[in-house]
Amino acid sequence: MNPGDHLIYDWNRVGGAGLSLKVEIEDHTPAVAPCALKDRLKFIPLAAAVGITAVNVGPAGPDATAMIAAAREAGLEPVVMLALGEKFDGDAIGEVRVWASRLRQHSHAFKDEKKYLDEVARRLDGRRRKVILEDASRAHPDTLAALLRICAGTDAVVLDDSAGLATPHAVRRLVEFAREHAPDVRIEWSGHNERDLAVVNCLDAVHAGASALHASVLSCGHGPGLAALDHLLVNLRLLGYIDRDLSRLGEHVEAVAAACGFQIPVNYPVFGKDAFRTATGVHAAAIVKAQAKGEDWLADRVYSGVPAGWFGRSQVIDIGPMSGESNVVAWLRQHGREPEPDLVKRIIARAKTSNHILSVEEVEAEIASH
Amino acid sequence: MGVRPQDLIYDWNREDASLYAGRVVELEDETLRDGLQSPSVIDPEIDDKLRIIHLMEALGIHGADVGLPGAGQRNREHVVRMCREIRDNHMRLEPSCAARTLIVDIQPIVEVSQELGMNVEANVFLGSSPIRLYAEDWPMEKLLKHTVEAVSFATKNGISCMYVTEDTTRAHPDTLRALYTAAIEAGARRVCLADTVGHATPEGVRNLVKFIRGVIAETGQDVKIDWHGHRDRALAIVNALAAIEAGADRIHGTAIGVGERVGNTPMDLLLINLKVMGMIDSDLSRLKEYTETVARATGVPVPHNWPVLGARAYRPAGDAVAHFDEAERKWLSDCLYGALPVTALGLR
Numbered sequence: 079m080n081p082g083d084h085l086i087y088d089w090n091r092v093g094g095a096g097l098s099l100k101v102e103i104e105d106h107t108p109a110v111a112p113c114a115l116k117d118r119l120k121f122i123p124l125a126a127a128v129g130i131t132a133v134n135v136g137p138a139g140p141d142a143t144a145m146i147a148a149a150r151e152a153g154l155e156p157v158v159m160l161a162l163g164e165k166f167d168g169d170a171i172g173e174v175r176v177w178a179s180r181l182r183q184h185s186h187a188f189k190d191e192k193k194y195l196d197e198v199a200r201r202l203d204g205r206r207r208k209v210i211l212e213d214a215s216r217a218h219p220d221t222l223a224a225l226l227r228i229c230a231g232t233d234a235v236v237l238d239d240s241a242g243l244a245t246p247h248a249v250r251r252l253v254e255f256a257r258e259h260a261p262d263v264r265i266e267w268s269g270h271n272e273r274d275l276a277v278v279n280c281l282d283a284v285h286a287g288a289s290a291l292h293a294s295v296l297s298c299g300h301g302p303g304l305a306a307l308d309h310l311l312v313n314l315r316l317l318g319y320i321d322r323d324l325s326r327l328g329e330h331v332e333a334v335a336a337a338c339g340f341q342i343p344v345n346y347p348v349f350g351k352d353a354f355r356t357a358t359g360v361h362a363a364a365i366v367k368a369q370a371k372g373e374d375w376l377a378d379r380v381y382s383g384v385p386a387g388w389f390g391r392s393q394v395i396d397i398g399p400m401s402g403e404s405n406v407v408a409w410l411r412q413h414g415r416e417p418e419p420d421l422v423k424r425i426i427a428r429a430k431t432s433n434h435i436l437s438v439e440e441v442e443a444e445i446a447s448h
Numbered sequence: 449m450g451v452r453p454q455d456l457i458y459d460w461n462r463e464d465a466s467l468y469a470g471r472v473v474e475l476e477d478e479t480l481r482d483g484l485q486s487p488s489v490i491d492p493e494i495d496d497k498l499r500i501i502h503l504m505e506a507l508g509i510h511g512a513d514v515g516l517p518g519a520g521q522r523n524r525e526h527v528v529r530m531c532r533e534i535r536d537n538h539m540r541l542e543p544s545c546a547a548r549t550l551i552v553d554i555q556p557i558v559e560v561s562q563e564l565g566m567n568v569e570a571n572v573f574l575g576s577s578p579i580r581l582y583a584e585d586w587p588m589e590k591l592l593k594h595t596v597e598a599v600s601f602a603t604k605n606g607i608s609c610m611y612v613t614e615d616t617t618r619a620h621p622d623t624l625r626a627l628y629t630a631a632i633e634a635g636a637r638r639v640c641l642a643d644t645v646g647h648a649t650p651e652g653v654r655n656l657v658k659f660i661r662g663v664i665a666e667t668g669q670d671v672k673i674d675w676h677g678h679r680d681r682a683l684a685i686v687n688a689l690a691a692i693e694a695g696a697d698r699i700h701g702t703a704i705g706v707g708e709r710v711g712n713t714p715m716d717l718l719l720i721n722l723k724v725m726g727m728i729d730s731d732l733s734r735l736k737e738y739t740e741t742v743a744r745a746t747g748v749p750v751p752h753n754w755p756v757l758g759a760r761a762y763r764p765a766g767d768a769v770a771h772f773d774e775a776e777r778k779w780l781s782d783c784l785y786g787a788l789p790v791t792a793l794g795l796r
Contacts, residue, residue: 082582089617090649216457433490
């Protein structure tokens with residue numbers, strides 16, 4: 079309970095939402111991030127620091143062996159990617175890729191589905207194995223039902239929206255279908271972001287009964303990538319499904335971006351430069367008034383759906399063409415200057431003629447000319 | 449006859465169609481108003497704004513919020529120029545402008561409307577959540593007074609009015625009922641539910657839209673519902689879809705999601721989703737031009753892995769389809785690793 083919860087009417091929780099659900103996450107970042115092994119090894123303790131339980135290390139080989147050792151040291155369950163029938167006796171769960179849709183079977187030259195399913199049944203060993211049903215969101219229900227029967231006895235089945243097609247409603251249907259046809263098998267969800275629905279699809283998978291979600295930091299992966307692990311954790315915490323310290327999540331995001339040469343977009347939710355910045359007069363005024371009441375919680379929430387403080391950040395007020403005088407007063411105070419009325423008027427007049435947010439240097443120039 | 453995609457693809461989404469049956473959705477483009485409140489944007493020059501207006505029209509977008517003329521001379525001049533462009537080119541695009549619930553903000557919209565002889569809708573906004581009211585020390589009586597004065601002023605001066613409650617997704621139902629009832633009685637024929645701080649989940653959106661539909665029904669008036677979402681939780685697209693499902697008539701968005709903090713519902717991705725769902729029939733062949741024009745004009749680049757339109761968004765099928773004949777290779781390339789028929793959409 080936060081001190082000001084009575085000041086927020088939460089429409090998200092009307093009608094019983096906000097249940098306490100248990101969910102685990104398999105972090106694919108070390109497997110898919112386009113960077114050197116030494117960097118991918120650094121991601122593993124960062125994943126552990128934000129409560130991740132399993133880490134995918136990619137295909138078997140020397141890199142995977144090194145990452146498996148790092149995962150064990152960090153207390154994480156390592157998962158290695160395997161082709162159907164590939165032998166692996168290392169200290170990790172094997173995640174075996176199977177073509178669930180007839181489209182994928184067709185593209186891999188399997189024209190006879192029955193023969194393919196027989197081959198899957200024959201070559202799938204049940205020892206510490208997950209089975210990832212690739213392209214499950216385009217798989218025929220009969221095919222899925224057959225594969226789920228074959229997967230009885232494995233550690234888990236991963237429903238994979240490989241093409242990023244599924245809507246949240248479809249995710250629920252798929253997870254419920256899988257639970258109905260494989261009631262004793264742990265169901266997991268993995269989805270791509272072609273429609274900008276990957277994060278919410280993970281949430282719907284959990285609501286429908288999935289036990290674990292697959293994701294990667296900054297949506298690393300082919301094309302638009304997997305569900306963003308960072309945004310998934312933020313949502314799970316806001317929904318109250320997890321209660322872990324996420325203060326090092328930003329460090330994880332920045333480490334992945336730096337190693338992969340990604341520029342974090344300024345407007346990337348939570349971790350972009352602009353995530354907690356405003357230059358709009360009415361909104362800045364609300365933050366300033368909240369700060370004046372001496373209530374940090376209020377100032378961090380009055381104009382932010384995600385508390386900046388959870389991530390070691392704070393609300394920032396800038397000055398631009400849509401600003402009011404309260405922006406200038408707040409800016410000057412933040413920078414240790416006295417907000418003299420004439421100076422405030424001078425700076426706001428400058429801002430109104432600008433086509434952008436004033437830089438520190440531009441405001442300082444106005445102060446110097448005052 | 450060779451194998452066809454429909455022989456190989458089972459669509460688990462297809463039952464969604466019943467959720468949207470009979471629904472007609474309109475789109476309001478906020479790129480040139482709320483989008484420009486991003487701390488990182490450059491306010492585009494008027495020539496770029498006019499290009500963007502034409503691209504909105506080409507994409508079948510229904511309305512455009514073109515600015516806040518009460519914010520200063522430059523803003524007012526740009527608003528007049530864009531509205532004139534819309535009028536003179538007989539566009540379907542309907543212009544609107546934002547205003548606080550203050551006469552000083554609405555008067556310039558009335559003047560633009562009268563100067564050009566066209567309706568320019570006033571989108572009047574007011575904070576509505578208890579946290580905002582507490583921070584601002586606003587009593588309910590003050591909110592109601594501003595609401596009635598603002599909406600009445602707009603409608604009495606001959607322009608239509610959309611009444612916007614800021615932070616609606618954290619506002620108490622009793623407050624919303626009182627404010628919307630007052631606004632509708634004063635003449636508002638469109639109300640806008642704003643997820644100003646990006647708080648909502650799809651479940652929250654559905655709860656809210658359903659409630660507001662009930663409030664409108666109690667007034668007995670024909671009032672449209674708009675949904676205005678933000679991206680703070682990376683849920684803006686799904687929230688827009690949830691709003692449509694629950695009964696919203698019009699959805700707001702901005703190109704590449706530019707906007708305050710981390711921005712608004714991305715209009716480009718919304719258009720793609722709606723097209724895939726069969727809810728719009730717009731020609732999207734200029735969508736990339738739209739996002740690239742806005743990116744260049746505002747200085748906010750399209751992220752490399754932005755769905756569909758980012759530089760690295762496409763996952764080529766490559767060798768995986770090399771052994772097929774040309775006809776089959778063509779459609780397989782389009783759908784094997786990505787679910788969106790990008791070639792058919794005119795996007796590649």
